[in-house]
Amino acid sequence: MRLILRRDALAGLGTILAAPALRAQSWQPSRPLRIIVTYPPGGVNDIVARIVAEPLSRELGQPVVVENRAGAGGNIGTQHVIQSDADGTTILLGTTALFGVNPIVYRSSGVDAVRDTTSLGLLGQVxxxxxxxxxxxxxxxxxxxxxxxxxxxxxxxxxxxxxxxxxxxxxxxxxxxxxxxxxxxxxxxxxxxxxxxxxxxxxxxxxxxxxxxxxxxxxxxxxxxxxxxxxxxxxxxxxxxxGLPGYDLGIWFNLAVVKRTPPEAVARLRDALGKAMGPQTVERLRTAYVDPISVPVAENDAWIAASAARWQGIARDANIAAD
Incomplete structure (x- = not known):
């Protein structure tokens, strides 16, 4: 049996840990990015997207524009992101409703943000x-x-x-x-x-x-x-x-890309978003009455899936369907 020296093991571990960072550095967007907001301008979703777009643009070295695609409770914009090229340049401004309610309310739409997207990170909650x-x-x-x-x-x-x-x-x-x-x-x-x-x-x-x-x-x-x-x-x-003990319904926002986006693009976008969410951005969000929320990137998708399941249960129990 070949013995592995401690220094060799540490060197190998360093290579493994460095791999995501190297992948992130190797990918750069080749064109401007779009953040798709699934509601009309002027609401909190639009406000959050525009606050985050500016620092994200600086980190990526490309313009990041906000595009409003409203309709069908957010499904029109969500579907647009899911059907877009998986090159990391079309990003969904995700919400509790898109991930946690729409699969129940719009059962026949085939749109499922939990199933079809990968989260880049949580932005805040209100x-x-x-x-x-x-x-x-x-x-x-x-x-x-x-x-x-x-x-x-x-x-x-x-x-x-x-x-x-x-x-x-x-x-x-x-x-x-x-x-x-x-x-x-x-x-x-x-x-x-x-x-x-x-x-x-x-x-x-x-x-x-x-x-x-x-x-x-x-x-x-x-x-x-x-x-x-x-x-x-x-x-x-x-x-x-x-007077209503047990009531607990918070609303969160995240950024997400279609699940088939290459890992190196996801890694680079997550890295850029992490840096973009610095003290100045957090303060701007607070000024817009959005409180920060912190979940490790590695746990992000699981956290969102759990939250979505809870909201889906509420929507199912309420027997809500699209008008």
Whole structure:
């Protein structure tokens, strides 16, 4: 039996560890990159993509543009990424809804982001905020709002059928024992406009798009959907604190490429994204009310698959299907 000296073993280990780095260095994009946002401009998805695009462009030495391809709850943009050339230049701005809800809501579409993409890294997370409209709703806290909703008919808005906004409301109503009429809008901007026009009684939208209107007094926040308070609105309680223990529905964002993308391209993109997500980018995301989230790259796909499975269970239990 040949003995392997310690120095030889260490040298071999160094070669193995260096392999991903060497692959990353060997690949460079040959043309500008696109980040596909599956919702209209102006919403939190669009904001996150544009914040990340600039530092990612610097790291890759190529322009990175944001392209909005809305429709079918995000499936149009997702399908575009999956069907694009697997050269690493077409990137999906992934969301909880795309990965965790759409395979249930759009069962016949054949689009499955968990199955068909590889994650480059998580970007951040936000809470949805349950906001009511002053002048339409008297309640000033969650318990009194539930009581009011049991006394009279209410209408709520979401950013789309089957979205995390919609499911946040579905889970809330189920746990609270109330009912309300659902009006789905095509993204955050139309929902915010409807809430400002007092077309609905309440809605769930992200801290990124709700905070300014909450601070202006146009919306009255009652609770956030995560188990910890949102850094943008530390005075707003969690659902559990406000009276619904066990409620936990956070929303995350990631970047992903089609699964058949060459390993060297994936390695280079992950490396570039890791460097792009430096202190300045994180601070810009915080300014947009998006809190950082940290999951090791090696565990990224498994973490997303687990989160997606949980959301799919919620969508399945709610029996939600596309309009």
């Amino acid at each position: 809470a949805n905020i349950l906001s009511v409209i002053p002048g339409k709703v008297e309640a000033t806290d969650l318990r009194s709002f539930i009581a009011e909703a049991k006394r009279r008919p209410m209408v709520f808005g979401s950013v789309g059928n089957g979205s995390s906004s919609h499911l946040s409301a579905v889970v809330f109503m189920k746990m609270a024992g109330i009912e309300a009429t659902h009006v789905p809008y095509r993204g955050s901007s139309p929902l915010v406009a409807a809430m400002l026009a007092k077309d609905v009684d309440f809605g769930f939208d992200t801290s990124a798009t709700s905070t300014a209107h909450i601070r202006s007094g146009a919306f009255r926040p009652l609770a956030v959907t995560t188990t910890t308070r949102a850094s943008a609105l530390p005075e707003v309680p969690t659902m559990a604190e406000a």
